[in-house]
Amino acid sequence: MKIFLSVDMEGISGLVRWMDVASQGIDFDRNRRLMTLDANAAIEGAFEAGASEVVVEENHGVEDLCVLLTDEVDARCSVVRGAGRPGPTTMAGLDESVDLVFLVGHHAAAGTWPGIMAHTVSGGRFKTVRLAGQRVGEPDLFAIRAGEVAAPIGLITGDQMVIEEVRKRVPGVESVEVKRALGRQSGEIIPPARAREAIQQGARRAVERAQRGEFTPYRGEPAPYEIEVELVEAPDDVMRANLATLPEFELAGDRSVVTEAPDMDVGFRRIAYLSYAHTPGATRY
């Protein structure tokens, strides 16, 4: 059984504020170690339960998506990292060969309250991302993409809000609440040492349940996908000029961009593109 493990930083045990996850923040090297150890706990649990392969993919958008400490990550896995990956940016390793998906250290959607560092793709630039008119977060997009390649979601770790969001699409998902959000940058945490034990157990249960056929791939969202990204600020001239070369995007109202994506590979890449579409000359994604 091959596991695809997407690891983000906002939902890692012990971390509650933006300064914890920014490369110029506070104790960043220590915090990336916490991220590595939460991932390791899930990897350990997966192998214990009989997984044959674990591919870890980095999802945290600082340091060109190279945040894990590779000399401390479990030696049995492989790691997909770095910017400019083919396919849907941070899901390059999520393909038909994957049997089960873990989301470790993920966070709630933009607009969720409370929700530790809640955002969708871009904390600074996106106010909300909607799919067919409904607000969505990154785990929603992962669940949809995973469904397209017939891989079920087996595990989510993070705060109570991201868990609630994932359960809406995947009611039986294994979940590990490593902290309880009290605001956007505050929460009641359980110490990482204990959180990691819970993550290891959750990962083990997820693989055992997958072996018993208890999970089914999510297929609740009909394609094509009607995606709307509501921006924090109205697009500037550079962004307008870039978007004018890409007919698949359409400006809607003051500060929204809409697009219709045939699948979530393309959909996720388009959403990610809008986070840097204000960069001069950025007309490819």
Ligand SMILES: [Zn+2]
């Ligand atoms: Zn992140």
